[in-house]
Amino acid sequence: MLDLEQRWELIDKIAKRTIKFGKYRHTLKDAIAEITVKPLTGIPIAIAVLYGFWAFFVAFAGFFTDGFLVKLFDMHWLPWLQEVFPAGKESWLYYIFVGDPLADNCFEAFGMLTSGLFVVIGVVLPAIVAFYLVLIVLEDSGYLPRLAVLIDTVLHKIGLHGYAIVPSILSLGCNVPACTACRILETKKQRFIMRTILAIFIPCGAQLGIMLKVIPETVGWVILYLLAGYFILGFILSRIVPGESPELLLDIPSYQRPTFSNVGRKLWVRTSSFFTTAIPFVLLGVIIINVLHLTGVIDWLATGLGPLLSGWFGVPKETVGALIVAFLRKDLAVAQLSAIEMTKYQMVTSVVLVSIYFPCIATFVMLLKEGGVKGFLGSLAALVATVFLYGGLLHLIWILLGVA
Amino acid sequence: MKNKFASVYFSIFGLIVLSLGIAELIIGIAGRSFTWGILEISGEFSLWKGIILFFVGFFYLSSVKNLNEIHQLAKNVMASIMLWIIAGMQIFAMITESIPGGEEEGWINTWEGFLSAYSPPYIPALILLPFSLVTVYYVYAREK
Amino acid sequence: MRILLMGHPNVGKSAVFNRLTGARVTESNYPGTTVDYTKGRVRIEGDSFEIIDVPGAFSLEPKDKAEEVAVKMLEENKEAVAICVIDASKMERGLYLALQVIEKGYPVVIALNMWDVAQDKNIEIDVEELEDILTVPVVPVTAISGEGIRELALRIKEASLVKIEKIIEKAGN
Incomplete structure (x- = not known):
């Protein structure tokens, strides 16, 4: 076996004999790639691209959901x-x-065949398609x-690091493939931090779609608050989790025109x-939530957890049902929240609570599969602390603003 | 000659874009709306659209000196692309809003409703759109 | 016989894989899309071979999970033939991995992918000379459009073991 130096020396020799670099014309594509x-x-370009991403998402999902599916x-x-x-x-x-x-609309009915199907097909399907469509174009063009x-x-x-x-x-589409994608990071520490903060703070496409429908005016603030949490928790974890965070030399591919077949297939x-x-x-x-309602478990839980929910987080005790659903599906949980009477701030x-x-x-x-038992318990600990502190912080903000 | 014309053109155009961007930004922060002739500044995301327009104007202005040079031209092209993103998404939103019928109406919009979705007033980026197409012409003419 | 597709992240291994097998692995224009391996079958002149899309690796000294998988795949398939996919516009870097694979005693075929990009950048590669020095088949391909894939498939069986000393000797002259 050669050592590193010998190998590069050999490559040098080979390259000298086989590669000729012609006069390199700087094309417009290269110059654009640079800026x-x-x-x-x-x-500024990134802001424009992300704005386009969001505007497309809103218009596309709105066309199908508000235009046709709500009516249907x-x-x-x-x-x-x-x-x-x-x-x-x-x-x-x-x-x-x-x-x-x-009920006169599918949000409030909350039956399996009414709200259940409406959430999946009426709201989430258009949102997911819109999201992935833009994401895939960004991926294939080489902008990402x-x-x-x-x-x-x-x-x-x-x-x-950047990657x-x-x-x-990816997590903005669905957290599950995003957990797998964390493998592109080098060390255990980085993968742990990444998995934890994205599982806690990044709302998935299904949830984004339904948030857009339920709280259109405040969705921007919710995302901003979650994004801030993503950085804060990441910052804290990077200080307390042992291990390395090595640098990575980023390799940038050139811009390509996305092909129809690959975009369609993906x-x-x-x-x-x-x-x-x-x-x-x-x-x-x-089904589960309705059974829990019928058997009185929800009422029982709401009474039991009521003081914690209203005292610490400042939300009505009825949200307990949504929090249970959140464990199964975030989109469904947000849909359920919309039927509960509360102030804009609550x-x-x-x-936010349902998200984190x-x-x-x-x-x-996926957290268990990718992180092992130890990593999983670590993520869980971070999660519990975050829910109480970061969720409680929001209540504190409302109190300080005098709107709680 | 052609270069000089392009430089003058984009200096003026850039200034207009820049000032409209600032206007949209301020109106966005204040949460107001403003209509003047076919121009309308209002609605969600005025703030963001304003920020982007501001940079578009800035990019145009910084590209005019020695526009023929490839890096300068790249800035100019990118400015136009950013403008097209805003305008394109606005047009896309108009299309998606024009087709479905209203709340209590049928599935498809009435003909009047369909047309009214495309009638003025328009947001600044949409009005600026045709004038930005000069970039395409310039790049095309330069290749030749 | 098994075929391993090796190469740096984002040199188009998945694209080559799709072209060879007609499979539908998703391709993305950023590194690290394939973190697990994918298997497929390719038919070459009537014979069917198993082909594995190995995750991208910069070298055989593993630094991340994808590279660990890559090294493991090599060790588990001692009898395999390796197709080393190299980005033609950054050939030196790709040769590093290819040489390591050769040194480990695997028969190798080199696919110079993204041939179109290299041509756009006015990089000229003397394929015959390269083939002569390395004494392994070298095939220029553009996997995205499919150019050169047929030749690549046909030349897989020309892959043979090469001693690194021989390459050093040939390169020296």
């Missing part, structure tokens, strides 16, 4: 189902599958690694894998 990574020009579900599906459902309106079967007989370079310095402060942007952005793969996991969980979630707090409180069960399994 997208220089901070002075790159950051509220004006046709719900009345029809309330009419033809075989079991009586007082029966528990009706309660579980159709929900509230007086440039974003990584831009954000490299910031992420170094939390013990990560942590890849799992972070969109299909991601959307369908999302759905096979999402649909059973959402439907199951509705709403923001509960949405236990990740959904699928992510949970």
Whole structure:
């Protein structure tokens, strides 16, 4: 075997004999590639790109959800189902599958076939497709690694490096593949930090879609608060978790034109894998929560946890049901919150709580699988501390602002 | 000659973009709205659109000196692309809003409703859009 | 016979894999998309081979999980042929890994991928000379469009063991 130096020497010799560098013309593409990574020009460009991302997401999801699917579900599906459902309106079967007989929209009915299907197909499907479509175009064009370079310095402060942007952005689609993507980070420490902060703070596409529908005016602030938490927790973890955070030399691919076939294929793969996991969980979630309601467990829990919820977090005790659902599906939990009466500020707090409180069960399994028992318990400890402190902090902010 | 024309053109255009950006930014922060002729500054994200427009104007202005040089041109092209992102998304939003019917109406919008989605007033980026296409012409002419 | 696809992250291994197998592995334009390995089958002139898309590695001294997997794959498949995918516009870096694989005693075929990018950048590579020095097949390919993939597949069986000393000797002249 050669050693490192001998090998490079050999490569040098080979290269000298086989490679000729022609006169390198600086093309417009190269010059554009350059200015997208220089901070002075790159950051404004990144703002424009992210704005485009968000604007597309909102318009696309709004077109399908508000334009057609809400109408379909509220004006046709719900009345029809309330009419033809075989079991009586007082029966528990009706309660579980159709929900509230007086409801006039699918958000409030909360039956498996009403709210359950509406959340998955009416709200989350368009959001997920919109999100992945833009993400895949950004991925294939080669812009994503440039974003990584831009954000490299910031992420170094939390013990990560630029490429942590890849799992972070993936996570905005779904936390599950994002946990796997953490493997591109070098050390155990980095992977632990990344998994923990993304599982806690990054809302998934399903949740974003439903937040957009339920709290359109405040969703920006919620995201901002979560993003701040992402950096704060990352910063703390990078100080207390033992291990290394090595530098990484980023390698930037050149810009490419995304191909239709690859974009289409990836969109299909991601959307369908999302759905096979999402649909059973959402439907199951509705059943479980309705059964818990019927058996009185929710009331019992609400009374028991009420002082903690209203005292520490400042949210109504009814949110306990949503918090239970949140363990199964975040989107469903936010949908359930929308039916509870509370102030705008309490709403923001509960949405934040639902986000940072236990990740959904699928992510949970990934944390265990990727992190091992030790890593999993570590993430869990960070999570519990975060829920109490960071969730409580929001209540404190409202008190200081005089709106709690 | 052509260069000089382009430089003068983008200096003026850049200044207009820059000032509209600042206006949109201020109105966005204040949370107000403003209409003047076919120009309208209002709605969500005015703040962000304003920030982006501000940089678009800034990029145009900083590109005019020696525009023919590839790095300068890249700044100019990128400024136009940023403008197209805002305007393009606005057009996309108009299209998606124009097609479905209103709350209590049918599935598809009425013809009047459809057309009214495209009628003025427009946001600044949309009005600026046609003038930014000069970049395309310039790049194309330069290649030749 | 097994075929291992080796190479740096983001040199288009997954694209080569898809082209060879007709499989549908997702390709992305950023490094580290493949963190696990993917298996597929390729038919070359009537014979069917198993081919493995190994995660991207810079060298065989593992520094992250993907590289660990790559080294493990090599060790588990002592009889395999390796296709080393190299970014033609950054050939020296890719040769480092290719040489390491050769030294470990695997028959190698080199795929000079992203040939179009190299040409755009006006980089000229003397493929015949390179083939002569390394004494392994070297095939320029553009996996995204599929150019050169057929030749690559056909030349896999020309891969043979090479002693590194021989390469040093040839390169010296």
